Amino acid sequence: MKNVRKYAVIGTGAIGGFYGAKLQRSGIEVHFLLHRDYEYVKQHGLVIESADGNFTLPQVNAYNDVNKIPACDVVLVTLKTTDNFLLPKLLPNLVKDDGVVLVLQNGLNLEPYVADIVGDHRVMGGLCFICSNKIDNGHIHHLDYGQITLGDYAKNYRACGITERMKAIAEDLEKAEISIQLSSDLLLSRWKKLVWNIPFNGLSVVLRTTTDEIMSNFYTRNLAENLMREVVSIASVNQRYISSEFVEKMLIDTEKMKPYSPSMKLDYEAKRPLEIEAIFGNPLKVAQQGSIKAPRIEMIYQQLQFLDHFSH
Ligand SMILES: NC(=O)C1=CN([C@@H]2O[C@H](COP(=O)(O)OP(=O)(O)OC[C@H]3O[C@@H](n4cnc5c(N)ncnc54)[C@H](OP(=O)(O)O)[C@@H]3O)[C@@H](O)[C@H]2O)C=CC1
Ligand SMILES: CC(C)(CO)C(=O)C(=O)O
Incomplete structure (x- = not known):
């Protein structure tokens, strides 16, 4: 991988x-693929309203056609996973031979899907601990947090330690004032993130509520904890072991969250499709492979399917 890296x-x-705007602000060349607000962003750039300080990029490299983007060293995949069916068309010519596709989405088994498109050696994953929302054309509202846990990928999620290319990308991100943690085991990090996402993403939709209300009620706090324990038992099918202390910490941290x-x-x-398969369906497939019962996760999966079907 080159010393000066180009991002898409x-x-x-x-x-x-x-994250792309922060990278560009730090002096890195970034190419942005846009969708509905392409014309607007091409003319006006991006506005970032952020808990870390607001900033504007009046000019960005904006595209509505992936074929016009030059081949890049690092390609950040930040679509919703419900749009991942687009990746076989978007990725092959975009990532350089010695480049990597960095999958920053929530969920499980996203990297193997990308590896089938670009090869096992050109994939990396990242878990984003951030509260952010796009509120208008070219306008991002970042509310809190922002750290990325980076992990390298090898076939079947073999743990690959801290690699040189991870360090190189972490250096770019840190220079852009993005806090980074390096994970020697991407799959373990993905399961740990699911310990949070499965209860709170699921319950907040099914119960039309927020994290604080889930935690303040005796019954839903218990339900969240039991959901976490189901995630921990499914992770063991992948030989990834998560301690009870970790579950406790997740609960306490969530209580402290705004x-x-x-x-x-x-x-x-916003009546957008829900990322049900990446966050719930793929973990449930692993449960099935290992004959593990996860009745609460399964029920939330079914309820989400119902809500998703009638919501957009
Ligand atoms: N938001 C957050 O705080 C967090 C999000 N995540 C994860 O990050 C991932 C991304 O989520 P998030 O950033 O919130 O999602 P957003 O919906 O905000 O961003 C996805 C972007 O993809 C664009 N897009 C859709 N279709 C196309 C297309 N055909 N070509 C080009 N671009 C397209 C959308 O454009 P348009 O709207 O114009 O269609 C949209 O701007 C998800 O997996 C999510 O779970 C993880 C942690 C926190
Ligand atoms: C954990 C959290 C809240 C962001 O870090 C998240 O993953 C989400 O909103 O889906």
């Missing part, structure tokens, strides 16, 4: 717009 952002929304609507709740309110 596939999906200039809440997280792609935010009241929040997770990304799936924002999607539901």
